[in-house]
Amino acid sequence: MIGLIMFVSALILLLLGFPVAFVFGTVAVLFAALFPEIGLEVFSLLPFRIYGIMQNFTLMAVPLFIMMGLVLEKTKMAEELLESMGRLFGGIRGGLAVSIVVVGAILAAATGIVGASVVMMSLISLPIMIKHGYDSKLASGTIAASGTLGQIIPPSIVLIVLGDVMSVSVGDLFKAAVIPGLILVGLYIAYILTVAWLKPQSAPAIKSEKPGKEIVIDVFKSVIPPLLLIFAVLGSIFFGIASPTESAAVGVIGALLLSILNRSFSLEMLKYASLETVKLTSMIFMILIGATAFSLVFNEADGGDLVLEFFSEDIGDVWVFIFAAMAAIFILGFFVDFVEICFIVVPILVPIVEEFGIDPIWFAILIAMNLQASFLTPPFGFSLFYLKGAAGKLVKTGEIYKGVIPFIALQIIALVIIIVFPELVWVFVE
Template structure:
């Protein structure tokens, strides 16, 4: 039960505004000091060895590489070209602006994968256009926020890399398994927008057709899509074909992003400096959280917290499906209050041995967790995508409109999660 109190204390620290890494580290030290007869500070003698292992982890090297690739592409103006050309192409269709936002969000997810950059870019570019053409503000906000989070399930995704490392499974296999679920979620978003615009035409009216020949619009859209598509094929294709590991393909992606930026004429030393500094900041944040989570897990396991959770699921819950439903519900609820990184580093390692004891396919279970963790970016009050969008939108929309807009898309994520649970073979599209 002391382990459960540790979780409660960590949640209180987070609600008080303590940075995540320091919240979990502080709780670990606090409980080790408070119960010296059970644990004591000597438990942290193992921490340097754990940190050294993290620093030597070849798989986690892909995290800063993919972040750098995404930041370079963010500054290349590729997203602006995509949004402009796709908006003109789909705009004359009822709900077309929202559909083009989802399509661009999926392309950006497979090429950059950075939620903050995607949401801010689409919020700055497409939200004013949607509002100008009398789109329902809630629908516009929900579309932008949810499309920006597709990078958490569509590979290459930092979430999938972290889960692959934490769950001791192949990141390449996880990338393959997550591709169809990511496209399924994209299709559900588009289907919802089409249905909503058909039932309520005033919420997503068609945009007047631009005075440009349709063939020229198609050519412009193809020119905007082709560069990121080539990069996606180079990165994911090398992984799926077994030519390169995710870390090696991430390095290929960095080189490809730099080449695309040079060919586009948008490369500058300021871009390189910005991408390098932001990569260091984001990577340091992730690894600091990992170190704090490692300290937390050391003390948690010293209090036999893992054994308590294992006994609860195997003896009190008792069945495979009950375990899956309860674990998914716990992750979903935690997503309202904490970020995906903390859940991945602290909660998931506790669930992995239990899933193994039930004979659950680890790849399938990892995809379920990834789909569930994506919702943490949208669920109020602490969904990061909501903060990003509000910051980009300013006074154009209210916080209430953003919260109301994301609700249908959260339900669509739950529907996608249910589909993957009921039809697990959907992830094995390669046979």
């Protein structure tokens, strides 16, 4: 029971707002010191674990993909893409919202940074949508949901972390996530078009003053650069030319070349991207080190064995375990970030997955789909904070919360589809 008390104690401290990395580390030290059967000598293994993290080739992709996204954030590529796509789809009811979903998917594959995508789309698209009579709930929900597509559409930081934690190929996870990501995009677009058909006043058509030929040329010019980068990064993985880490390095070089071609490159921009990469990477790895200390003590207290015994012997049903695991991750997503869930909850589930003989790649995709909802679920969904911060007085917080509820439901539907049809995960995986 010591392990379960540890887990609950850490969760309570997280809900109280204490820094994540220090919560895990502090709880681990306190429980090791308080219980002689564990003892502080358990931490003699910690330096070797940390050294293993430092040598982890897979995790090197994390700072590289972060830097790629930050460089692209400053190239103005996303702004041009949004404006041209908005003019292309704006002529149909709900077309502007559809264009945001399409751009969100392209940005997810090109950058994968949720905060940048949500803020940028909020600043550019939200005022236009509100001005042309879009329902504020539909507009805010579309932007928040589209900005979080980077959590499931590769290259995704979530998939890299899950690949490392679950000891599966990150390249295979990237391939496996393609169809689930497209299903989610399709569900978003279908919902928007349905709302526009049922309530035309909530998503009116917007006529463009530009001729159709010029709009198509603008779209072509704005879409080609990110698509080339996506092909360079994901294509090199899918065709077996490079590992995810190597393709991340290709992505950084590609993003820098695009910034030069777009005349947005500067030493100031490079300094900004480098410093922010160091900050974000340091945060993730500090959490990882704290989680490593926590897992050492948790396993020494037989917490993992207790959970394994409960599901494999006391319950013994694989579908009950899958339902319980998905429900627990979904509920935790209301209160804690995906990083903590990946580093603390997922390692507890891995032995049970092995015990039941569940395919780890399929299960990892289920977790990734589930974790995406954590960016939208009130009260602590990060996309909601990004959107409100960028929107200011354009929309109320209550409208944002109401707006994301249908998209959370769509994410649950997508998750159920992948559970019922697991073969969808294997379309691109050899």
